[in-house]
Amino acid sequence: xxxxxxxxxxxxxxxxxxxxxxxxxxxxxxxxxxxxxxxxxxxxxxxxxxxxxxxxxxxxxxxxxxxxxxxxxxxxxxxxxxxxxxxxxxxxxxxxxxxxxxxxxxxxxxxxxxxxxxxxxxxxxxxxxxxxxxxxxxxxxxxxxxxxxxxxxxxxxxxxxxxxxxxxxxxxxxxxxxxxxxxxxxxxxxxxxxxxxxxxxxxxxxxxxxxxxxxxxxxxxxxxxxxxxxxxxxxxxxxxxxxxxxxxxxxxxxxxxxxxxxxxxxxxxxxxxxxxxxxxxxxxxxxxxxxxxxxxxxxxxxxxxxxxxxxxxxxxxxxxxxxxxxxxxxxxxxxxxxxxxxxxxxxxxxxxxxxxxxxxxxxxxxxxxxxxxxxxxxxxxxxxxxxxxxxxxxxxxxxxxxxxxxxxxxxxxxxxxxxxxxxxxxxxxxxxxxxxxxxxxxxxxxxxxxxxxxxxxxxxxxxxxxxxxxxxxxxxxxxxxxxxxxxxxxxxxxxxxxxxxxxxxxxxxxxxxxxxxxxxxxxxxxxxxxxxxxxxxxxxxxxxxxxxxxxxxxxxxxxxxxxxxxxxxxxxxxxxxxxxxxxxxxxxxxxxxxxxxxxxxxxxxxxxxxxxxxxxxxxxxxxxxxxxxxxxxxxxxxxxxxxxxxxxxxxxxxxxxxxxxxxxxx
Amino acid sequence: xxxxxxxxxxxxxxxxxxxxxxxxxxxxxxxxxxxxxxxxxxxxxxxxxxxxxxxxxxxxxxxxxxxxxxxxxxxxxxxxxxxxxxxxxxxxxxxxxxxxxxxxxxxxxxxxxxxxxxxxxxxxxxxxxxxxxxxxxxxxxxxxxxxxxxxxxxxxxxxxxxxxxxxxxxxxxxxxxxxxxxxxxxxxxxxxxxxxxxxxxxxxxxxxxxxxx
Ligand code: HEM
Ligand SMILES: [Cu+2]
Numbered sequence: 001x002x003x004x005x006x007x008x009x010x011x012x013x014x015x016x017x018x019x020x021x022x023x024x025x026x027x028x029x030x031x032x033x034x035x036x037x038x039x040x041x042x043x044x045x046x047x048x049x050x051x052x053x054x055x056x057x058x059x060x061x062x063x064x065x066x067x068x069x070x071x072x073x074x075x076x077x078x079x080x081x082x083x084x085x086x087x088x089x090x091x092x093x094x095x096x097x098x099x100x101x102x103x104x105x106x107x108x109x110x111x112x113x114x115x116x117x118x119x120x121x122x123x124x125x126x127x128x129x130x131x132x133x134x135x136x137x138x139x140x141x142x143x144x145x146x147x148x149x150x151x152x153x154x155x156x157x158x159x160x161x162x163x164x165x166x167x168x169x170x171x172x173x174x175x176x177x178x179x180x181x182x183x184x185x186x187x188x189x190x191x192x193x194x195x196x197x198x199x200x201x202x203x204x205x206x207x208x209x210x211x212x213x214x215x216x217x218x219x220x221x222x223x224x225x226x227x228x229x230x231x232x233x234x235x236x237x238x239x240x241x242x243x244x245x246x247x248x249x250x251x252x253x254x255x256x257x258x259x260x261x262x263x264x265x266x267x268x269x270x271x272x273x274x275x276x277x278x279x280x281x282x283x284x285x286x287x288x289x290x291x292x293x294x295x296x297x298x299x300x301x302x303x304x305x306x307x308x309x310x311x312x313x314x315x316x317x318x319x320x321x322x323x324x325x326x327x328x329x330x331x332x333x334x335x336x337x338x339x340x341x342x343x344x345x346x347x348x349x350x351x352x353x354x355x356x357x358x359x360x361x362x363x364x365x366x367x368x369x370x371x372x373x374x375x376x377x378x379x380x381x382x383x384x385x386x387x388x389x390x391x392x393x394x395x396x397x398x399x400x401x402x403x404x405x406x407x408x409x410x411x412x413x414x415x416x417x418x419x420x421x422x423x424x425x426x427x428x429x430x431x432x433x434x435x436x437x438x439x440x441x442x443x444x445x446x447x448x449x450x451x452x453x454x455x456x457x458x459x460x461x462x463x464x465x466x467x468x469x470x471x472x473x474x475x476x477x478x479x480x481x482x483x484x485x486x487x488x489x490x491x492x493x494x495x496x497x498x499x500x501x502x503x504x505x506x507x508x509x510x511x512x513x514x515x516x517x518x519x520x521x522x523x524x525x526x527x528x529x530x531x532x533x534x535x536x537x538x539x540x541x542x543x544x545x546x547x548x549x550x551x552x553x554x555x556x557x558x559x560x561x562x563x564x565x566x567x568x569x570x571x572x573x574x575x576x577x578x579x580x581x582x583x584x585x586x587x588x589x590x591x592x593x594x595x596x597x598x599x600x601x602x603x604x605x606x607x608x609x610x611x612x613x614x615x616x617x618x619x620x621x622x623x624x625x626x627x628x629x630x631x632x633x634x635x636x637x638x639x640x641x642x643x644x645x646x647x648x649x650x651x652x653x654x655x656x657x658x659x660x661x662x663x664x665x666x
Numbered sequence: 667x668x669x670x671x672x673x674x675x676x677x678x679x680x681x682x683x684x685x686x687x688x689x690x691x692x693x694x695x696x697x698x699x700x701x702x703x704x705x706x707x708x709x710x711x712x713x714x715x716x717x718x719x720x721x722x723x724x725x726x727x728x729x730x731x732x733x734x735x736x737x738x739x740x741x742x743x744x745x746x747x748x749x750x751x752x753x754x755x756x757x758x759x760x761x762x763x764x765x766x767x768x769x770x771x772x773x774x775x776x777x778x779x780x781x782x783x784x785x786x787x788x789x790x791x792x793x794x795x796x797x798x799x800x801x802x803x804x805x806x807x808x809x810x811x812x813x814x815x816x817x818x819x820x821x822x823x824x825x826x827x828x829x830x831x832x833x834x835x836x837x838x839x840x841x842x843x844x845x846x847x848x849x850x851x852x853x854x855x856x857x858x859x860x861x862x863x864x865x866x867x868x869x870x871x872x873x874x875x876x877x878x879x
Contacts, residue, residue: 132692136702204709205702206702209698209705213697213701214692214693215689215692216689216691216692217690218688218691220689239708239712240709242709243710243712243713243716244712244716247713248716251720251815254811258805259804260805260814261724261727261808262808262811262812262815267805267807267811268727268728268729268807268808269727270723270724273720273723277720554692557689624829628833631833631850
């Protein structure tokens, strides 16, 4: 009846996951009760859960990422403490538990923190920057988000029902095959990623189509803000790379469920095929994450330097070059696996070549700052912090891309330091910069600068204290994923890293405080103009938060930095909206399709993990029925009447006119 | 428009290239939908390419089991191929009928497409069932694993296509040739043709190359 599921799945003998799970459960139930008792449920349902507005969906993506960041962060704290104490002892985490933690940590941080964070930012900002009313496929967009959330849910369910994978974040076979991992851990891993992978693919298709097909009048390719370009590149990579992940995990699942022999040791299976396939996805994946971050930095640096981006065209070229080259370097992840010197040399050189466009970008940012009137607001701090940090990460990347060096450093703590150096210093700093930069746009008030700066400094310093010691430990021969060790020379560095982790935690607390304080003082921090930073691209041309329809009139773009030019011009003339004829606007209707679909996907995923076959069929039928019902509806759009559009727009114009006249007076 | 007026000062041609073709604005919905679906099809083809690659890597790994030449029935495959290619033709007919809003030819075209698709699936199912019965199931060897997955993955797509086809017919029946129904029909046609292209790959790589003794 319930497949493999019974009471033994609940880890009653392991206090840590049980207590953690119970706490999460209590928190969720508490929030739910609060929502229901306060009567917020109808609001949440109609304004958020069923919303197909790209801004709302973007915010929900970022919320998901932030919550999962706390979960992944807790894993990190536990691992750092374990390695600080587990010198010539077992520490406090038994091996099977430690293995689950590092696997969950990596999976969560990449798939459920970094991915949703950058996809959320792109969703929130790109249609605004392109001057359009929505993304190409609004309802599918909501489906994509909810499927990602389903994946995250399943990973967290594994905390209390059953177990998570012990195989690392990429589940290499043969360890991940049924003979060596008979439990449900790998199944939790694979099904969560399959479900959220579909969500990511949907988001990718949607954003590619949006950028290529939905740009406002005059928004030629070479007038798009840099963030739109990096969005395009990143989502092209999603479309080209995520199907590889889907296929690879499908093969692993076939091996596990139906006794196939893709990657087994017996009957001619080929483990190296898994390595090739997974890294053919995996290396593009790191650029899927970091390219949008590069886009954020381009926007931030140019805005806060008060200058147009230096070398816009070289930046476009560099972005697209990275997009292509990132598919040609995957083998550098397994130099040591016997491909031979020729092949290794080619891939080593290709990997070094990819550092060139990245270097071009760094110089462009520096030259954008050069001679500018720089304002060191919080987003700018994150950007400068990124430049310093990412250069170190890139350099160590080039170092491990040298095959002979990699033979020494592969799978060591040095590698761990490298990729945290680029992912924290690149992706996470970029996500935070984007969060601080666009928060006023999304919510209509700024974030508190003092807490924001404190958060930056603690995170920045904490990062160095945590991860620089790992480089040293790596060079002293410490391999990654060690539950305990006996080498005295490593110990001090592990202790320093644990201290760094504490500093990082303070940074996170500052970030939370910033949010709380800013929400409390939101009236004082209100942004009435829609343009709090003196921005340059079109998202600042509308109010904060923007109306559902984004723009009353589709803007007509005549050059780069569209909004900057409009402002420059408007200082001499006045805004002339009044003479214009407002028109009715059609917007897509809200739809529960995404949520319902994800509900059935969750049921199906859970049933598949536990081999509850009747439930699998039920979930499948439900998901299909949802799509048919969606396809059957007669009205998928509603109309906002012209008077309403006019009323909303006039308020914005009033505020803006006062800003311009004030600026003109200065 | 206001923005038109205010943006006049913006540099129309900052890099003095000479020709600046102004982007005309968002594309119509039909184009956007079809374009998005194309992008999806490309991603689907990427997924298939992984299974093709797996087949190429594993096709020699018979682990003492049968080779391709010993189990492939060229005659059946030929019939399958004819069915699928013909169904693409009838699917095209149905698309044209939908464009000119002719219900009779639409239903006829779709029905024939559906029947041909089902014949294809039936033959494939028989082939699979027969192999399993002879002890040559997918867990026999890595070669059979790759064979069953690649061909089966295509078969699953065809099955999904048939399901979609029936939904499409029901939609036209209930809603007529509405704009959104026509857009979906266009996507369906793209999907069905893409499956054909993939079958040509399967036919050549699996049955022709793999069938060589
Ligand atoms: C300057 C360009 C870069 C080069 C040349 C480079 C090179 C490398 C090499 C050779 C490895 C494998 C080392 C080994 O396993 O022994 C590696 C691992 C890794 N890199 Fe990079 N990298 C670069 C940038 C990045 C960026 C931008 C990111 C992410 C945003 C990133 C994320 C990772 C990750 C996650 C791993 C480890 C995966 C694992 O084994 O679990 N790298 N890098
Ligand atoms: Cu790589």
